[in-house]
Amino acid sequence: MSFIGDVLREAVQLLSQFGAELRGVLWLTLVVSLLATAIGVALGVPLGTALGLGRFRGRTPLLVAVNTGMGMPPVLAGLVILLLLWRDGPLGSWGILFTPQAMVLAQSLLAIPIAAGVTAGAVGGLSPVAREQLSALGLGKTATGWIAVREAWPGVAAAVAAAFGRVVSEVGAVLVVGGNIEGETRVLTTAIVQETRQAQFGAALALGILLMVLALLINGALTWLQLRERTS
Amino acid sequence: MKRIGLIAAIAALVLSACATPVRVIVAAGTTLVDSDILDGLVALYETDHPDVDLSVVGESTAQVLELGRRGGADLLITHAPDLEADFVAEGLAASYEPVLASRFVLAGPAGTGPGIPSTVVDALREIARRGDLFVSRSDGSGTHRKELELWSLAGVDPAGLPWYLETGQGMGLTLQVADQRQAFVLSELGAFLAAAPFLSLEIVPLRDDPVLVNPYQIIVVKGSPAESGAAAFAAWLRSAGGRAAIISANRDLFGEVVYQPAGS
Numbered sequence: 001m002s003f004i005g006d007v008l009r010e011a012v013q014l015l016s017q018f019g020a021e022l023r024g025v026l027w028l029t030l031v032v033s034l035l036a037t038a039i040g041v042a043l044g045v046p047l048g049t050a051l052g053l054g055r056f057r058g059r060t061p062l063l064v065a066v067n068t069g070m071g072m073p074p075v076l077a078g079l080v081i082l083l084l085l086w087r088d089g090p091l092g093s094w095g096i097l098f099t100p101q102a103m104v105l106a107q108s109l110l111a112i113p114i115a116a117g118v119t120a121g122a123v124g125g126l127s128p129v130a131r132e133q134l135s136a137l138g139l140g141k142t143a144t145g146w147i148a149v150r151e152a153w154p155g156v157a158a159a160v161a162a163a164f165g166r167v168v169s170e171v172g173a174v175l176v177v178g179g180n181i182e183g184e185t186r187v188l189t190t191a192i193v194q195e196t197r198q199a200q201f202g203a204a205l206a207l208g209i210l211l212m213v214l215a216l217l218i219n220g221a222l223t224w225l226q227l228r229e230r231t232s
Numbered sequence: 233m234k235r236i237g238l239i240a241a242i243a244a245l246v247l248s249a250c251a252t253p254v255r256v257i258v259a260a261g262t263t264l265v266d267s268d269i270l271d272g273l274v275a276l277y278e279t280d281h282p283d284v285d286l287s288v289v290g291e292s293t294a295q296v297l298e299l300g301r302r303g304g305a306d307l308l309i310t311h312a313p314d315l316e317a318d319f320v321a322e323g324l325a326a327s328y329e330p331v332l333a334s335r336f337v338l339a340g341p342a343g344t345g346p347g348i349p350s351t352v353v354d355a356l357r358e359i360a361r362r363g364d365l366f367v368s369r370s371d372g373s374g375t376h377r378k379e380l381e382l383w384s385l386a387g388v389d390p391a392g393l394p395w396y397l398e399t400g401q402g403m404g405l406t407l408q409v410a411d412q413r414q415a416f417v418l419s420e421l422g423a424f425l426a427a428a429p430f431l432s433l434e435i436v437p438l439r440d441d442p443v444l445v446n447p448y449q450i451i452v453v454k455g456s457p458a459e460s461g462a463a464a465f466a467a468w469l470r471s472a473g474g475r476a477a478i479i480s481a482n483r484d485l486f487g488e489v490v491y492q493p494a495g496s
Contacts, residue, residue, distance in 0.1 A: 081257075086412070087411075087412055087432070097415060098408075098409050098412055098413045166401065175401075175405075179399055179401070179405060179408070179409040180399050180400050180401055180405075181367075181397045181398065181409065182397070182398040182400065184397070185399075187399070191400075193242055193401035194371065194401065196398075197291060197292060197295050197371065197400075198292060198294055198295055198371060198372050199294065199295050199298035
């Protein structure tokens with residue numbers, strides 16, 4: 001018991017100091033996760049809407065691919081991006097391996113199927129009446145999609161939250177393509193791995209608490225948006 | 233009732249499968265794991281001793297010793313003599329002996345060899361003067377401690393300087409970062425050779441220097457759950473048979489002897 005007590009005390013003490021280094025790590029975590037979520041949502045929500053509404057050829061295999069992608073191990077996404085960005089690899093000339101850009105890329109790869117899969121479920125779950133009315137409007141595909149997303153808004157908001165939760169909490173992809181370089185690519189999750197490995201349990205727990213607070217604030221904002229739209 | 237019987241039968245099966253061999257947790261520096269040298273020796277020992285199950289965990293030396301303190305490992309193989317001295321002084325070691333020795337190397341982008349002076353300390357001074365990128369483990373490992381010792385001999389304090397990148401990770405990942413960022417890095421030789429086929433980094437030619445010798449010590453943790461199994465494996469590594477196995481594992485992996493056996 002005293003062991004856990006000591007770790008907790010140290011964590012609280014470190015949090016109360018909150019220095020420039022910790023601020024940098026927190027800021028990078030926020031920027032990388034939000035960018036990856038934005039890319040994931042920008043590509044995944046339209047894809048999911050098409051999958052939820054459409055009756056087109058190749059829909060079923062695409063749906064299977066998306067659902068499988070939702071379970072892709074982050075470290076595998078990291079490996080794929082690592083191989084693409086390696087200096088001798090196909091995108092090696094970009095020179096962005098072990099930079100935040102590579103981390104955003106790898107996390108986007110994780111966010112897209114989550115955003116698409118949850119959106120497809122939400123849009124596909126609209127009532128048959130709503131769908132009939134939608135097609136009776138005779139609008140173009142884009143306009144129809146927009147209305148469907150608005151109709152299914154609570155579910156689409158859940159897709160955004162799920163994509164953010166996926167990327168902010170994963171460590172495998174960002175460690176593999178980021179390298180946990182201090183002041184450049186160190187984010188909360190990779191810092192937790194490092195502190196734990198070095199038996200700095202208090203520091204590791206402090207970072208973990210910070211990560212949970214960050215997730216709580218972002219999800220709080222998303223939930224507020226989700227509920228506000230529903231009651232309006 | 234039938235289902236409970238089935239669950240009990242499965243549980244008994246799983247338990248009996250787990251209970252037979254003695255599980256010895258071996259915590260070792262990441263260099264020994266990343267270079268694959270330990271894997272081969274463990275496999276060989278387990279073939280001859282089916283009653284022993286050696287589980288190898290690769291961590292920085294600082295964390296390996298911490299695992300020993302917290303009862304998380306039975307056998308420790310480390311390479312930071314000053315940290316090990318503290319562990320021994322705390323009365324936690326049942327035995328503490330040399331087991332292997334390799335070398336540290338300075339590696340850097342291909343073609344940077346000429347222009348680099350011939351001692352490691354001068355080479356580090358030159359890197360610092362030019363502001364060339366340097367990637368550091370910064371993880372409390374034996375390699376990291378050696379690097380800090382060398383910087384201090386060079387009279388350079390690189391902490392926080394823009395050309396000094398700290399990964400806080402193991403040898404393998406740190407080598408990848410150094411390679412892709414075209415940076416210099418201090419590495420243990422075996423881990424470097426294991427990664428070398430995928431790296432464009434080259435070893436910087438340096439004058440032979442005793443400061444670059446990298447001795448590994450083996451510690452049996454006093455009072456650990458598998459203390460006798462740990463002691464038996466440690467004794468084998470230092471025996472004539474163990475030494476011969478170390479030499480042949482070296483030849484298989486590297487075609488040369490990188491890890492000199494240190495037993496008597």
